[in-house]
Amino acid sequence: xxxxxxxxxxxxALLLSAVQALPLLASAIGRPAWxxxxxxxxxxxxxxxxxxxxxxxxxxxxxDFSVAYVAQNSNVDLPWYYRFSAVxxxxxxxxxxxxxxxxxxxxxxxxxxxxxxxxxxxxxxxxMGLVSIGFLSFTLFTSNPFTRLLPAPPDGVDLNPLLQxxxxxxxxxxxxxxxxxxxxxxxxxxxxxxxxxxxxxxVRWARPWTNVAWxxxxxGIALGSWWAYYELGxxxxxxxxxxxxxxxxxxxxxxxxxxxxxxxxxxxxxKNWTVLLAISAFSLSLLGTFLVRSxxxxxxxxFATDPTRGVFILIFLVAVIGSSLAxxxxxxxxxxxxxxxxxxxxxxxxxxxxxxxVVACATVLLGTLYPLLIxxxxxxxxxxxxxxxxxxxxxxxIPILFLIGVGPFARWKEASIPEIARAxxxxxxxxxxxxxxxxxxxxQWSALTALGLxxxxxxxASGVLNFAERVRQTRAGRSIVATAFSxxxxxxxxxxxxxxxxxFVVGVTMVSSFQDEKDVKLAPGESVDVAGYHFTFHGVKAVxxxxxxxxxxxxxxxxxxxxxxxxxxxxxxxxxxxxxMTEAAIDAGLLRDVYVSLGEPIDRDKPEGEWAVRxxxxxxxxxxxxxxxxxxxxxxxxxxxxxxxVRSRAAAIVPAGSQQA
Amino acid sequence: MNRYVWILVGFAGLVALLAIGLxxxxxxxxxxxxxxxxxxxxxxxLSEPEKTVSPxxxxxxxxxxxxxxxxxxSCRQEHPILVEFSKKADVPLIGLNYKxxxxxxxxxxxxxxxxxxxxLAWQRANKxxxxxxxxxxLTVMDLDGRVGIDFGVYGVPETYVIDKAGVIRMxxxxxxxxxVLGKKIMPLLAELNK
Numbered sequence: 001x002x003x004x005x006x007x008x009x010x011x012x013a014l015l016l017s018a019v020q021a022l023p024l025l026a027s028a029i030g031r032p033a034w035x036x037x038x039x040x041x042x043x044x045x046x047x048x049x050x051x052x053x054x055x056x057x058x059x060x061x062x063x064d065f066s067v068a069y070v071a072q073n074s075n076v077d078l079p080w081y082y083r084f085s086a087v088x089x090x091x092x093x094x095x096x097x098x099x100x101x102x103x104x105x106x107x108x109x110x111x112x113x114x115x116x117x118x119x120x121x122x123x124x125x126x127x128m129g130l131v132s133i134g135f136l137s138f139t140l141f142t143s144n145p146f147t148r149l150l151p152a153p154p155d156g157v158d159l160n161p162l163l164q165x166x167x168x169x170x171x172x173x174x175x176x177x178x179x180x181x182x183x184x185x186x187x188x189x190x191x192x193x194x195x196x197x198x199x200x201x202x203v204r205w206a207r208p209w210t211n212v213a214w215x216x217x218x219x220g221i222a223l224g225s226w227w228a229y230y231e232l233g234x235x236x237x238x239x240x241x242x243x244x245x246x247x248x249x250x251x252x253x254x255x256x257x258x259x260x261x262x263x264x265x266x267x268x269x270x271k272n273w274t275v276l277l278a279i280s281a282f283s284l285s286l287l288g289t290f291l292v293r294s295x296x297x298x299x300x301x302x303f304a305t306d307p308t309r310g311v312f313i314l315i316f317l318v319a320v321i322g323s324s325l326a327x328x329x330x331x332x333x334x335x336x337x338x339x340x341x342x343x344x345x346x347x348x349x350x351x352x353x354x355x356x357x358v359v360a361c362a363t364v365l366l367g368t369l370y371p372l373l374i375x376x377x378x379x380x381x382x383x384x385x386x387x388x389x390x391x392x393x394x395x396x397x398i399p400i401l402f403l404i405g406v407g408p409f410a411r412w413k414e415a416s417i418p419e420i421a422r423a424x425x426x427x428x429x430x431x432x433x434x435x436x437x438x439x440x441x442x443x444q445w446s447a448l449t450a451l452g453l454x455x456x457x458x459x460x461a462s463g464v465l466n467f468a469e470r471v472r473q474t475r476a477g478r479s480i481v482a483t484a485f486s487x488x489x490x491x492x493x494x495x496x497x498x499x500x501x502x503x504f505v506v507g508v509t510m511v512s513s514f515q516d517e518k519d520v521k522l523a524p525g526e527s528v529d530v531a532g533y534h535f536t537f538h539g540v541k542a543v544x545x546x547x548x549x550x551x552x553x554x555x556x557x558x559x560x561x562x563x564x565x566x567x568x569x570x571x572x573x574x575x576x577x578x579x580x581m582t583e584a585a586i587d588a589g590l591l592r593d594v595y596v597s598l599g600e601p602i603d604r605d606k607p608e609g610e611w612a613v614r615x616x617x618x619x620x621x622x623x624x625x626x627x628x629x630x631x632x633x634x635x636x637x638x639x640x641x642x643x644x645x646v647r648s649r650a651a652a653i654v655p656a657g658s659q660q661a
Numbered sequence: 662m663n664r665y666v667w668i669l670v671g672f673a674g675l676v677a678l679l680a681i682g683l684x685x686x687x688x689x690x691x692x693x694x695x696x697x698x699x700x701x702x703x704x705x706x707l708s709e710p711e712k713t714v715s716p717x718x719x720x721x722x723x724x725x726x727x728x729x730x731x732x733x734x735s736c737r738q739e740h741p742i743l744v745e746f747s748k749k750a751d752v753p754l755i756g757l758n759y760k761x762x763x764x765x766x767x768x769x770x771x772x773x774x775x776x777x778x779x780x781l782a783w784q785r786a787n788k789x790x791x792x793x794x795x796x797x798x799l800t801v802m803d804l805d806g807r808v809g810i811d812f813g814v815y816g817v818p819e820t821y822v823i824d825k826a827g828v829i830r831m832x833x834x835x836x837x838x839x840x841v842l843g844k845k846i847m848p849l850l851a852e853l854n855k
Contacts, residue, residue: 276668290679294682296682297682310683311683314676317676318676321672322669322672322676325669325672329665329668329669333665372685373678375682375685376682573768605770
C-alpha cells in the first residue's frame with residue numbers, strides 16, 4: 001500500500017510542478033494575479049516529493065522486496081546504514097533524490113526570494129517548475145522506483161558492493177545539490193531574458209545561490225575523487241572518465257559564472273555573457289545526466305541503461321537547452337553588453353579568466369564526446385584518455401593560476417601595470433623561493449614541478465599581500481586584528497577559495513612528481529620498501545563481514561626500524577557479486593599517504609603463500625581534497641556576506657501588500 | 662544574421678551527435694571471432710554429467726549458443742525472452758554455463774575440492790533452470806571458464822549465432838532484448854536457414 005502512496009505522491013508533485021509553471025502563461029495572457037500560485041505550488045511540490053522519497057526510504061528500511069527497485073538494490077544482509085544510501089544507489093532512486101533536491105532548492109527560492117520584484121520572482125519559480133516537470137515525468141514515465149515485483153522474492157540482489165561505502169552515502173547528494181543548484185542561476189537567467197534586461201539587484205540576488213551550488217558541486221566532485229582513490233585501489237584520484245568529466249564541465253562553467261556575476265554586479269558589464277554562462281552551467285549539468293544515464297558512453301559508473309530513457313532525456317535536453325538558447329539569441333541584443341572598461345583592468349583579468357575556463361570546458365567536452373563522434377562516423381572504437389586531457393588542460397590552467405594573483409590587485413575599469421607589478425613583486429619572490437626550495441628538499445628538481453609550486457607560492461603570497469593591503473586601507477585607527485576580522489565575508493571567502501586552489505596545486509604537483517609505487521610478490525615474512533617506508537607482510541587471514549567474506553592482509557609498517565602501525569588491506573568477496581572488491585589500507589598524513597592494496601594470491605590454491613601486493617607512497621595527496629574543501633568553504637563564506645542579507649532584511653520591512661506591483 | 666544564432670547551430674550539431682550516439686552501443690566490441698569457425702570444445706552435459714558435447718555434434722544446423730550462469734543478474738533479465746523464443750523457434754539453443762561456482766564471489770575456491778565444485782555447480786545450475794524455466798536444448802558446463810576464454814567471453818550473458826558450416830555469424834554481448842531478438846537475431850536465423 002505504501003509504495004502506491006509514494007507513486008501517487010510523485011504524480012501529485014508532477015501536477016503541482018505544472019501549476020508552479022503557470023506564471024509564465026499568466027504573464028503571457030495578461031493575468032498577473034495567477035502568478036501568486038507559484039510559491040504555494042512550490043511548497044506543495046516539496047511536500048509530495050519528500051513524501052515519495054520517505055516512502056522509498058521506508059521500503060528499504062523494512063526490506064520490502066515486493067518493490068522491484070528495493071529487490072534489485074538491497075539484501076537481507078545489507079547493514080542498516082547502507083539501506084538509507086541504497087535509495088540513491090541506482091538510477092530510479094537517484095532520480096527521486098534529484099527531484100527532492102530540486103524541490104528543496106525551489107522551496108528555498110520561494111521562501112527567500114521575497115525582496116525581488118513579484119513578476120521576476122514568480123518567473124524564476126515558474127522556470128524551476130518547468131525543470132521539475134521534466135525530471136518528475138522522466139521518473140514517472142521511464143524510471144518508476146515504485147514498480148512492484150510480484151510475487152516478492154525472499155531476498156534481494158544487493159546494493160552494488162562498490163557503492164557500499166561512506167563515500168557513496170554523501171557523494172551523490174552533494175553532487176546533485178550542485179547540479180540542481182545551478183537550476184536557480186539558470187531560472188534567474190531565463191527570467192532576466194524574459195524581461196529583456198538585467199538589473200543589478202537581480203544579479204546580487206543570484207550570486208549567493210550560485211556560490212552555494214558551486215560549493216556543493218566542488219565538494220561533490222572532491223568526494224567522488226577521494227572515494228575513487230581509496231575504494232578502487234589504483235591509487236589514482238582522477239581518471240578523466242566520461243562521468244567524472246560530466247561533473248567537471250558544469251564546475252568549470254560554474255566557476256566562470258561566479259566570476260562573471262561579480263563583474264556584472266559591481267560594474268554592470270558582461271551582462272549577456274553572464275546570462276549565457278548561467279544557461280551553460282545548468283545545460284552542462286543536464287548533458288552530464290544524459291551522458292551518464294543513456295549509455296552512449298562507457299564508464300566505470302554503469303547505470304542500468306535503457307534506450308527509452310536516453311530518448312526521453314535527449315528530448316528534455318532539446319526542450320530546455322534549445323528553447324533557452326533560442327530565447328537568448330532573440331533577447332540578448334536587448335539585454336546588452338553593459339559598461340565599458342580599459343584594456344588593463346579587473347574586468348579584463350576576469351574576462352580572460354572566463355575565456356580560459358570556457359576553453360578548458362570545451363576541451364573536456366571535446367575529449368569526452370570524441371569517442372562518440374568517431375563511432376558515429378563509423379571510423380572505429382577509440383577511447384580518449386589522460387594523456388590528451390593532461391596535454392590540453394594543463395596549459396590552459398597555467399595563465400589562470402597566474403591571473404589569480406593579479407586579479408585582486410587590478411582596479412576596476414582602469415588599472416596600471418606598474419602599480420600591479422610593484423604590489424606583486426614579493427609574491428613573485430615567494431613563488432620562486434617555493435619553486436626552488438621544495439623540490440630540492442625532495443631531492444629532484446624538474447621544470448614542471450617548479451612551475452606548479454611557483455604558482456602555489458605566488459597565489460598564497462599575493463592573497464596575503466592583498467589582504468594586508470586591504471586591512472591597511474580600511475584600518476581607520478582600529479587595531480589590525482579587529483580590522484582583519486571585520487573584512488567583508490565575500491572578500492575573505494574569495495581569498496580562502498584562491499588559497500584552496502594553491503593547496504590543490506601543491507597536492508597535484510607533489511603527487512605527480514614524487515609519488516612512488518611498487519608492485520611486488522610477497523610471501524609471509526617478506527618485506528618491501530618504498531620511499532623509506534618498510535612494509536612487512538605477515539600473511540592473509542579470513543575475515544567475515546555482514547554480507548561478504550574477505551581475505552585480510554596483515555602488514556606492519558615501520559620507518560627506520562621503528563614500528564609505526566599495522567595495516568590491513570582487504571580483498572572482499574560480496575555474496576551477491578562475482579567481482580572481488582579491493583579495500584586499500586591507507587596511513588594518511590599531512591605530508592604523505594602510504595597505501596597498501598592487496599592483489600591476488602599468486603597460486604589460487606595457496607592463499608597462505610605468495611600474494612601480489614601494491615604499495616604506494618603519495619606525498620601531499622590529501623592536499624588535493626583539502627584544497628577543494630577550502631574552495632568550497634570560500635564559496636560558502638562569500639554567500640554569507642552581509643551585503644546579501646542586509647537586502648533581505650530591508651525588504652522584509654516593506655509591507656507584503658506593497659510588493660504586488 | 663544575429664550572431665547569437667551560431668550558438669544554436671552548434672547546439673543542433675551536438676544534439677544530432679547525441680541522437681546518433683543513442684543508436685550505437687559503446688559496449689559492442691567487435692568480436693574477432695565473427696566469420697571464424699566456432700572454437701572446438703568438449704564439455705560435460707548438465708542433464709547427463711557423464712556425457713560430453715562438442716560443436717561437431719551441431720554440424721549442419723544453424724544454432725545459438727547462450728552464455729549464462731546462475732549468479733549473473735542480467736541473465737535473469739533476458740531469460741524470459743529466451744524461454745519464449747525456445748517455445749516458438751525451431752532453432753536449437755545451447756546453453757554454455759560459465760564458471761557457475763568460480764564466477765560467484767561467495768565461495769572460497771582455495772578450500773573447495775574439484776568434485777565438490779562439480780557437485781555444487783550441477784546443483785545450482787539445475788535449480789536455477791527449474792526455477793526460471795529451461796529454454797535450452799542442452800546446457801554444457803564450463804566450470805573453469807577455459808572455453809569461455811576461447812570464445813572471448815567479455816561479460817555474461819553473451820549470445821552467438823552459428824551457421825550450418827560451424828562459423829560464428831554474430832555475437833551479442835549483454836542481455837538480449839526483444840528488439841535485438843526481433844530485429845537482428847530472427848532475420849539472421851531466417852536467412853541462414855534458407
